[in-house]
Structures are given as C-alpha cells and as structure tokens.
Amino acid sequence: MSLSALWAMWELELRRLRHDRLELYTRAVQPLLWIGVFGPIMGSIRAIPTGGVPYTSFITPGVLIQSTTFVSIFYGLTIVWERESGILKKLLVTPASRASLVVGRAMAAGVRAIFQALVIVPIALLVGVRFYPNPLYLLGALGVIFLSSGGFAALSMLVASFLKTRERFMGIGQALTFPLFFASNALYPVAMMPRALQVFAQVNPMSYVVDAVRSLTITGNVSQLGLDLLAILAFDLVMFAIASVSFRRIIE
Amino acid sequence: MELAVEAKQLVKVYGQGVRALDGVDLSVEQGKTFALLGPNGAGKTTLMRIFTTQIRPTSGEARVCGLDVVRDGAKVRKIIGYVPQEMSVWTDLSGYENLLIYAKIYGIPRGTRARLLDEVLSKLGMKGAAKALVRTYSGGMIRRLEIASALLIRPKVLFLDEPTIGLDPSARKAVWMELGKFKEGDGVTIFFNTHYMDEADLYAEEIGIINEGKVVTVGTAAELKRSVGGEIITLSIAGNPFVPERLRSLESVEDVILAEEEVRVVVKDAEAALPRVLEGLRQDGVSVVRAAITKPTLDDVFLKYAGTRFEAGGRVGEVRQMRRMIRRG
Ligand SMILES: Nc1ncnc2c1ncn2[C@@H]1O[C@H](COP(=O)(O)OP(=O)(O)OP(=O)(O)O)[C@@H](O)[C@H]1O
Numbered sequence: 001m002s003l004s005a006l007w008a009m010w011e012l013e014l015r016r017l018r019h020d021r022l023e024l025y026t027r028a029v030q031p032l033l034w035i036g037v038f039g040p041i042m043g044s045i046r047a048i049p050t051g052g053v054p055y056t057s058f059i060t061p062g063v064l065i066q067s068t069t070f071v072s073i074f075y076g077l078t079i080v081w082e083r084e085s086g087i088l089k090k091l092l093v094t095p096a097s098r099a100s101l102v103v104g105r106a107m108a109a110g111v112r113a114i115f116q117a118l119v120i121v122p123i124a125l126l127v128g129v130r131f132y133p134n135p136l137y138l139l140g141a142l143g144v145i146f147l148s149s150g151g152f153a154a155l156s157m158l159v160a161s162f163l164k165t166r167e168r169f170m171g172i173g174q175a176l177t178f179p180l181f182f183a184s185n186a187l188y189p190v191a192m193m194p195r196a197l198q199v200f201a202q203v204n205p206m207s208y209v210v211d212a213v214r215s216l217t218i219t220g221n222v223s224q225l226g227l228d229l230l231a232i233l234a235f236d237l238v239m240f241a242i243a244s245v246s247f248r249r250i251i252e
Numbered sequence: 253m254e255l256a257v258e259a260k261q262l263v264k265v266y267g268q269g270v271r272a273l274d275g276v277d278l279s280v281e282q283g284k285t286f287a288l289l290g291p292n293g294a295g296k297t298t299l300m301r302i303f304t305t306q307i308r309p310t311s312g313e314a315r316v317c318g319l320d321v322v323r324d325g326a327k328v329r330k331i332i333g334y335v336p337q338e339m340s341v342w343t344d345l346s347g348y349e350n351l352l353i354y355a356k357i358y359g360i361p362r363g364t365r366a367r368l369l370d371e372v373l374s375k376l377g378m379k380g381a382a383k384a385l386v387r388t389y390s391g392g393m394i395r396r397l398e399i400a401s402a403l404l405i406r407p408k409v410l411f412l413d414e415p416t417i418g419l420d421p422s423a424r425k426a427v428w429m430e431l432g433k434f435k436e437g438d439g440v441t442i443f444f445n446t447h448y449m450d451e452a453d454l455y456a457e458e459i460g461i462i463n464e465g466k467v468v469t470v471g472t473a474a475e476l477k478r479s480v481g482g483e484i485i486t487l488s489i490a491g492n493p494f495v496p497e498r499l500r501s502l503e504s505v506e507d508v509i510l511a512e513e514e515v516r517v518v519v520k521d522a523e524a525a526l527p528r529v530l531e532g533l534r535q536d537g538v539s540v541v542r543a544a545i546t547k548p549t550l551d552d553v554f555l556k557y558a559g560t561r562f563e564a565g566g567r568v569g570e571v572r573q574m575r576r577m578i579r580r581g
C-alpha cells in the first residue's frame with residue numbers, strides 16, 4: 001500500500017473541488033428541503049418520539065448522512081467515467097497497488113463528503129438547529145463522515161465494476177441510497193419500524209453512522225459511540241477488501 | 253542484449269470466447285521504436301494491455317525487459333510508461349495539476365518533483381497553457397501532455413496505444429517531435445500501436461504487422477516492402493517503344509515489361525538502378541522523356557502477409573475511434 005498514491009488521490013479530489021464547486025451547492029438543495037420543510041412540519045405534529053430533541057434537530061444528522069452517502073454512492077459514477085476514458089487503465093499501470101487505488105479513491109469520496117457536510121451545516125444553523133456546543137465533537141463527526149463515506153464509495157465502486165455503464169449506474173445509485181436511508185434511524189427511531197425492517201436497520205451501516213453523528217452533534221451522549229465506530233470500521237474494511245478484489249473486473 | 257519486449261505463443265481469449273490473440277511471437281530490442289500495425293480489431297490493444305500488466309494472457313509468455321508480466325507485474329510497472337488509446341487525463345484539472353498528481357502517484361520525491369515538472373513543461377512548450385484546464389486543450393496538446401506524464405518516471409519502455417489517433421497531420425507531427433526529444437535524452441524503447449500505415453512507415457525503425465490476433469511479419473519498412481517484390485521504374489520513351497536486350501542483361505534488372513507507350517523495368521532498388529538503366533538506354537540511342545518510380549507500400553505488404561486489403565476494416569474503425577475521441581471532451 002503506497003501512501004503517496006493515497007494522498008495523491010485525496011489531493012486530486014480537493015483540486016477538482018477547487019475548480020468546480022457547483023455540485024456541492026446543487027446537492028444541498030435536497031437536504032435544505034428535508035430540514036427546512038419536512039422537519040418543521042413533521043415536528044409540529046409531534047408524532048415521533050425523539051427523546052426530547054426537536055424533530056428537525058433529530059433528523060439533521062440523518063439528512064446530513066443521507067446527503068454525504070449520496071455523494072459517495074455516486075462516486076462510482078466517476079469511476080465508470082474513468083473506465084470509459086483511459087484513466088483507470090493508466091492508473092492500473094502505475095506502480096501503485098490496486099488496493100491503494102481502491103482505498104485512495106474511496107477515501108477521496110470522503111474528502112468530497114466532508115465538503116458537502118460543510119455546505120449543509122450552515123443551512124441547518126439558519127433553520128435553527130442547535131448543535132451540541134463542543135468543537136471537538138463536531139470535528140469528530142466530520143471524521144465519522146469521512147470514514148464512513150469511504151465504505152459507501154467502495155460499495156459503489158463494487159457496483160460499478162459489475163454495471164460498467166453510466167446509464168445503468170444512475171438507476172442503481174438511487175435504488176441503493178434511498179433504502180439505506182429509509183431503513184435506518186435517520187428519520188425515526190428504529191423501534192417504530194415494522195419488525196422485518198428493524199432487522200435490516202440493525203445491519204444497515206447507515207444506522208450506525210447516523211447514530212454516531214447524532215450523538216456527536218446533537219445529543220452529546222456518546223455512550224454508544226465505540227460500538228458505532230467499530231461497526232463503521234468493519235463495514236469499511238469489508239467493503240475495501242471486496243472492492244479491491246473485484247476491481248480487476250472493471251477493466252476486463 | 254536484453255530484449256525490451258518479448259512474447260512467446262501468446263494467446264488471449266476473452267470471456268465471451270473472443271480469441272483476440274492467437275499465438276503471438278514477437279521480440280523488440282532495447283532502444284528501438286517499434287510499430288505494431290494492424291487494422292481495427294486486430295488485437296493491438298489486447299497485446300499492449302498484456303505487456304502493461306492490465307490483463308493476463310490465457311496462455312503463452314510475455315516479458316518486458318526480461319521480467320514476466322504475470323509473475324513480476326509490480327516490477328514491470330516500475331519501468332514502463334503507458335498512454336492508453338483513450339484519453340487518460342482529468343479534464344477538470346489543469347495540465348500542471350495532472351502532471352503533479354501523476355508524479356505523486358508514481359511516488360516521485362518532493363525534492364525533485366518541481367524541477368522535473370518544470371523541465372517537462374518547458375520541453376512540451378506548454379508552460380503558458382499549464383495553468384489552463386485540460387478541457388480547453390486541443391487533442392494534440394492532450395496527447396502530448398499524456399506522453400509527458402508517462403515519461404515522468406523515465407521508463408525503459410514506453411507503450412503508446414494509437415498515439416496520434418484522430419489528430420490532424422500537423423498535430424501528429426508535433427507529437428512525434430516531442431517523442432523524438434524525449435527519446436534522444438533517455439534512449440527509451442518505444443512500442444506503439446497504430447492503424448496508420450504512413451505513421452508506421454515514417455516513425456518506426458521496425459514494424460510488426462498484426463492481423464486477426466497473429467503477428468504475420470516483422471521487419472523494417474524497407475525490408476517489408478522489398479519482400480513484397482521489386483520496385484518498378486516506368487519509362488516513357490520517345491518514338492517507338494522497344495526493349496533493348498542490353499536492358500534485360502543489366503544485373504540489377506529483374507524483368508522488363510512493354511506496355512503501350514511505356515517500358516516498365518522491375519528492379520530491387522529503383523534509386524540505385526535508375527542511373528544504370530538510363531545509361532544503358534542512352535548507349536542504344538533511346539531517349540527517355542519521363543521516368544517514374546513506383547514502390548510497394550505497406551498496404552501491399554499487408555496484402556501479401558494477411559491475405560486481405562488493409563483498408564477493409566479500417567473505415568468503420570476510424571469512425572468509432574473518432575467518436576471515442578469526441579466523447580473524451
Ligand atoms: N474487454 C474485451 N472483452 C471482450 N472482447 C474484447 C475486449 N477487448 C477487445 N475485445 C475483442 O478482441 C478483439 C481485439 O480487440 P483489440 O481492442 O485488441 O483490437 P485493436 O487492434 O486494438 O483494435 P482497435 O483499432 O479498435 O483499437 C476484437 O474482436 C474485440 O472486439
């Protein structure tokens with residue numbers, strides 16, 4: 001695993017963002033609707049037990065994670081594009097190992113996700129969401145977003161290695177993100193779900209990410225954080241491993 | 253001397269049963285500029301992708317500088333440069349940034365990086381455009397940038413897959429001039445694929461012709477053409493054309509054909525034979541009005557060894573290639 005290649009992938013993403021940030025803003029529209037419209041309206045009927053947290057604040061971490069996960073899942077599209085052009089072929093012929101390419105690109109999605117989060121947070125503040133006032137916790141939340149985005153991006157690279165074309169990928173991207181989102185604790189506590197869905201929510205990595213970010217940014221109750229981090233780490237490692245193995249497929 | 257590139261009985265069958273390479277034998281000496289010439293779908297890209305360790309051969313052996321591409325893939329990647337057929341730069345970054353990122357991926361140490369990039373950019377004559385996004389570059393500039401980035405690590409062998417595809421003649425020339433500059437300094441072996449006969453003719457020291465997954469013949473352009481048959485001197489003669497016996501008896505002359513107003517003299521080397529032929533005719537008092545030399549082309553070479561005309565598959569291919577180029581933008 002060559003570290004210089006890893007860093008280079010992150011730098012690549014940062015430089016891309018510097019040249020074109022439009023996507024960050026257009027992708028902030030949907031979260032704005034969730035926390036600016038959906039949150040206040042649902043909150044006003046007080047139908048969902050949130051443990052004393054205002055409903056909009058309750059869903060903010062979930063909306064944030066949905067949005068950054070979307071960024072990661074659609075990162076596979078970049079890979080599909082790079083496959084159609086010669087970039088992937090060229091990268092595979094550099095001395096960098098395949099694993100470092102996969103992990104590097106996956107974590108590069110994390111870089112993008114952090115900036116996506118940084119665009120959404122001010123919106124949440126404007127809407128009146130009160131974040132837990134501990135800067136270290138907020139930094140920690142960004143770290144969690146970075147880490148988890150890598151796993152989701154690797155998942156999307158895995159999908160990309162099977163689909164190989166942009167058109168097919170577009171559909172799957174949507175079909176992947178929304179189930180993860182709705183079958184998680186993003187919008188309502190898991191306990192409110194039907195039994196079968198609860199089981200899925202238990203193994204849904206997004207539940208753990210939302211839980212970690214919610215505890216760090218809203219409630220400040222970090223008693224479950226260790227478990228969440230462990231789950232996220234395990235998810236990342238498994239995804240990195242499978243994506244690295246199947247990466248051969250993408251260029252064949 | 254160690255061979256730069258070597259293939260023995262190389263076979264590649266793709267998943268769907270496509271036999272892209274059907275027993276390729278090939279060797280290229282170090283320092284040579286080698287062209288693999290073949291029509292669309294001949295297997296050029298497949299062979300190059302095996303040499304550059306992207307895909308594994310189904311059977312047979314492939315080596316780069318003595319290293320087996322399957323067993324020593326990691327070592328091979330350290331000593332080769334590669335420019336794929338399709339575009340391989342990020343269009344949403346500047347030219348400089350592309351080189352910088354590749355330099356970092358290659359692990360070129362910080363201390364030498366800035367100087368190296370500066371050197372490469374001035375060699376390219378692209379210092380002015382370095383800060384502009386690649387999206388704004390012409391096809392030729394993009395190709396030159398790609399070549400420069402493949403040469404960052406000073407490879408022993410440079411693999412170029414159709415380096416000038418879709419470029420106009422002046423842009424093609426610029427690409428080859430740049431390659432010449434790099435080659436002079438480093439003595440790198442260049443292995444390139446092409447389906448342009450004139451490109452192979454002009455720039456390659458050695459040409460291999462590939463058709464339907466087989467390398468059918470290898471040699472210098474001159475050797476290949478000579479192997480097809482003689483060159484022809486066509487003479488228009490004042491007055492009644494007749495064939496002096498003296499002409500037939502000249503040692504360099506293989507055949508003399510009388511056709512209408514013309515005399516066709518078949519020789520091995522037309523430039524060398526022409527003065528002697530003219531001198532022979534003059535001695536017999538025959539005055540020549542016009543002399544023309546016709547030489548076999550690589551197309552004739554292809555016809556002889558592959559059994560079909562080169563053009564047949566080429567046209568459709570060209571259109572497909574162009575589309576690919578356009579999609580790059
Ligand atoms: N990934 C692949 N999967 C299946 N078949 C393939 C694949 N790549 C190439 N082929 C087939 O293998 C044969 C050789 O293709 P290849 O790309 O090596 O030819 P080429 O000489 O490079 O042609 P071109 O001028 O189009 O670049 C063709 O019949 C092609 O359709």
Ligand SMILES: [Mg+2]
Nearest residue numbers: 296297298337
């Ligand atoms: Mg090709």
